[in-house]
Amino acid sequence: MHNIQEELNISLKLLKQEWREDLDQYKKKFLYTSISDKKKQGVCWYPLQIKNTKIGFGDRMILEMERYDSNESHVFQSGKSVSVFSNQEGYQGQDSRVSGVINFVRKDSMTITLQGDAFPEWLNDGKIGVDLLFDEASYREMESTMKAVIKADKGRLGAIKNILLGAQAPSFSDRKYALQEKLNPAQNQALRLIDSADDIAIIHGPPGTGKTTTLIAAIKYALQSNKQILVCAPSNAAVDLLVEKLSDDGVSTLRIGHPARVDDKILAQTLDAKISLHDSYKDLKKLRKSAEEYRKLGKKYKRSFGHEERMQRKRMLDEASRIKDDAENLESYIIYDVFQSTQVFASTLVGSSNQALRGMNFPLVFIDEAGQGLEAATWIPILKADKVVMAGDHCQLPPTIKSYEAAKAGLSETLFEKVIKRQHQASKMLTIQYRMPEKIMGFSSKMFYKNNLEAAENTLSHFLSFEEPVLEFIDTAGSGYLEHQEKESLSTLNAEEAKFTLRHLENLLKRVGIAKIKTEKWNIGLISPYRAQVRKFQELIFDSYEYPNLRSFSDLLTVDSIDGFQGQERDIIFISLVRSNEKGEIGFLSDTRRMNVALTRAKRKLVVIGDSSTLSSNDFYNSFLTYVEKHGEYKSVYEFMEE
Numbered sequence: 001m002h003n004i005q006e007e008l009n010i011s012l013k014l015l016k017q018e019w020r021e022d023l024d025q026y027k028k029k030f031l032y033t034s035i036s037d038k039k040k041q042g043v044c045w046y047p048l049q050i051k052n053t054k055i056g057f058g059d060r061m062i063l064e065m066e067r068y069d070s071n072e073s074h075v076f077q078s079g080k081s082v083s084v085f086s087n088q089e090g091y092q093g094q095d096s097r098v099s100g101v102i103n104f105v106r107k108d109s110m111t112i113t114l115q116g117d118a119f120p121e122w123l124n125d126g127k128i129g130v131d132l133l134f135d136e137a138s139y140r141e142m143e144s145t146m147k148a149v150i151k152a153d154k155g156r157l158g159a160i161k162n163i164l165l166g167a168q169a170p171s172f173s174d175r176k177y178a179l180q181e182k183l184n185p186a187q188n189q190a191l192r193l194i195d196s197a198d199d200i201a202i203i204h205g206p207p208g209t210g211k212t213t214t215l216i217a218a219i220k221y222a223l224q225s226n227k228q229i230l231v232c233a234p235s236n237a238a239v240d241l242l243v244e245k246l247s248d249d250g251v252s253t254l255r256i257g258h259p260a261r262v263d264d265k266i267l268a269q270t271l272d273a274k275i276s277l278h279d280s281y282k283d284l285k286k287l288r289k290s291a292e293e294y295r296k297l298g299k300k301y302k303r304s305f306g307h308e309e310r311m312q313r314k315r316m317l318d319e320a321s322r323i324k325d326d327a328e329n330l331e332s333y334i335i336y337d338v339f340q341s342t343q344v345f346a347s348t349l350v351g352s353s354n355q356a357l358r359g360m361n362f363p364l365v366f367i368d369e370a371g372q373g374l375e376a377a378t379w380i381p382i383l384k385a386d387k388v389v390m391a392g393d394h395c396q397l398p399p400t401i402k403s404y405e406a407a408k409a410g411l412s413e414t415l416f417e418k419v420i421k422r423q424h425q426a427s428k429m430l431t432i433q434y435r436m437p438e439k440i441m442g443f444s445s446k447m448f449y450k451n452n453l454e455a456a457e458n459t460l461s462h463f464l465s466f467e468e469p470v471l472e473f474i475d476t477a478g479s480g481y482l483e484h485q486e487k488e489s490l491s492t493l494n495a496e497e498a499k500f501t502l503r504h505l506e507n508l509l510k511r512v513g514i515a516k517i518k519t520e521k522w523n524i525g526l527i528s529p530y531r532a533q534v535r536k537f538q539e540l541i542f543d544s545y546e547y548p549n550l551r552s553f554s555d556l557l558t559v560d561s562i563d564g565f566q567g568q569e570r571d572i573i574f575i576s577l578v579r580s581n582e583k584g585e586i587g588f589l590s591d592t593r594r595m596n597v598a599l600t601r602a603k604r605k606l607v608v609i610g611d612s613s614t615l616s617s618n619d620f621y622n623s624f625l626t627y628v629e630k631h632g633e634y635k636s637v638y639e640f641m642e643e
């Protein structure tokens with residue numbers, strides 16, 4: 001048997017290597033770099049115009065701003081940590097910086113939630129800028145978690161560690177299980193396995209086989225005998241999806257995490273929102289206001305004052321501090337009350353270390369999309385668990401890793417993969433999928449799942465109309481749509497391909513009928529592996545008026561990179577592959593697990609657009625093109641030149 005302590009020590013070493021690499025890459029972009037160079041790299045906006053300041057949920061300070069010079073593209077993304085600074089004379093120190101998190105960013109405008117409890121006074125003096133911050137907190141949390149796991153030898157964590165890493169067998173107890181009507185036999189077996197497991201259970205399976213569906217059913221089932229459960233996933237998008245599904249099913253769910261990183265649809269499930277909707281919130285506001293008034297009255301007495309004024313000042317400030325204590329007590333009570341009525345706490349893996357959950361332990365922790373989580377991050381919620389349930393697919397998105405060497409040395413192997421390999425009896429595989437028509441499913445099934453995937457009967461009705469083929473590849477070879485690299489982000493884009501893709505999508509919508517699509521609420525996903533291309537799409541649709549039909553679909557249309565789509569599905573999916581060069585370089589399109597995610601999101605129609613002469617240098621894409629020729633519609637862009 002291998003030594004698990006040694007293995008964990010190596011994992012910690014690789015994590016530190018990754019941390020160093022990530023920090024080095026950040027420093028190269030930031031330290032000793034002038035504002036103008038940072039602007040060129042797309043990591044700084046300066047100067048800015050403050051368009052609006054307002055107070056949001058949970059009394060958080062929201063800042064809306066716009067940049068003046070908009071020619072350069074940028075790499076800001078929602079959810080990233082940033083720092084707002086003043087470049088006024090005498091203001092350049094750390095005191096003139098405030099951190100925040102991006103809620104929302106477009107080509108020239110950005111909305112940020114600031115930290116702290118008052119807008120800085122220098123905000124309206126001009127010369128304001130914003131730049132990206134390095135997220136060190138996640139690494140620190142992962143490091144301390146790995147150390148805790150290494151140290152654990154007794155207690156629950158000691159046992160779970162030995163079981164997950166294969167040094168000890170998991171145990172199962174026979175329990176009476178009530179068959180779930182809505183689940184198929186394999187899904188029921190998975191649920192039964194979860195129910196009978198004392199330590200660990202795993203659901204794994206290809207796209208659309210109902211891992212998330214089964215997980216939601218298992219969570220509801222487990223809530224019959226457990227008061228509170230923790231549910232996690234590696235990405236904010238995946239957590240939001242779970243929260244949405246659980247809330248729709250009437251489960252009282254609390255979304256832990258910064259509201260700026262949470263999808264608008266589920267803002268009401270955040271702690272900030274639940275506090276402000278609580279019956280006692282009005283009283284809390286009154287107390288805070290009154291404390292502030294007393295504080296201001298006390299502060300009115302300046303420097304030279306006599307005994308009586310001093311006493312008066314003291315009384316005011318004492319009163320302010322007493323009321324502030326009352327407010328804090330009331331807030332603690334409200335939080336306690338919200339926690340008491342919560343059945344499911346939901347957060348990202350790293351987010352489960354949030355202060356709000358400190359000291360809490362859960363009989364059950366569920367982790368969805370576990371194949372995407374770094375091992376160190378996956379241990380974070382497990383530290384709080386008596387029993388762990390993971391769902392995922394090791395043929396879909398792997399964890400994002402910056403250090404090639406660390407990845408190669410083993411950092412890319414997830415805890416999910418380790419448990420599947422080492423504890424066969426703890427996992428159940430699902431193979432019937434309900435999302436894709438057979439023609440869309442077939443390629444993924446062949447390349448990744450040894451043709452074991454089956455399309456359920458419901459997929460026979462998954463199409464837009466009899467005339468519309470469900471699978472299409474449009475070849476841009478010879479069209480002159482060439483890629484280029486965005487100099488700021490080094491991401492690749494293909495502007496002509498982007499325009500063609502949008503025209504083609506608009507024409508499809510018109511063909512099928514815009515009214516019909518809206519009535520049916522068929523949703524659309526526009527995906528590109530490259531962030532620069534995603535930004536290009538957003539710019540063309542939302543900042544120009546060239547595609548009015550697409551703009552009118554903003555409720556039904558999502559534009560994102562592949563990572564943003566993991567775990568999700570759409571009726572119509574368009575994928576723009578971007579790469580088109582003479583050398584046949586396909587860069588990270590060669591990450592076939594990532595491409596597997598993109599190719600398996602569509603319910604009714606999948607359109608892939610790319611340059612066959614560049615792609616065919618790679619076996620995977622060669623097979624894909626051959627597959628489409630046989631099972632779908634293979635077209636050249638020339639056929640649409642008039643569109």
Ligand SMILES: Nc1ncnc2c1ncn2[C@@H]1O[C@H](COP(=O)(O)OP(=O)(O)OP(=O)(O)O)[C@@H](O)[C@H]1O
Nearest residue numbers: 182183184206207208209210211212213434435567
């Ligand atoms: N037993 C079932 N009967 C009918 N529909 C089902 C069943 N199980 C799952 N589905 C449907 O199949 C689709 C895919 O399910 P789900 O998202 O849970 O799959 P998944 O395995 O988590 O997918 P991915 O790997 O892409 O994350 C959903 O539309 C879901 O409602």
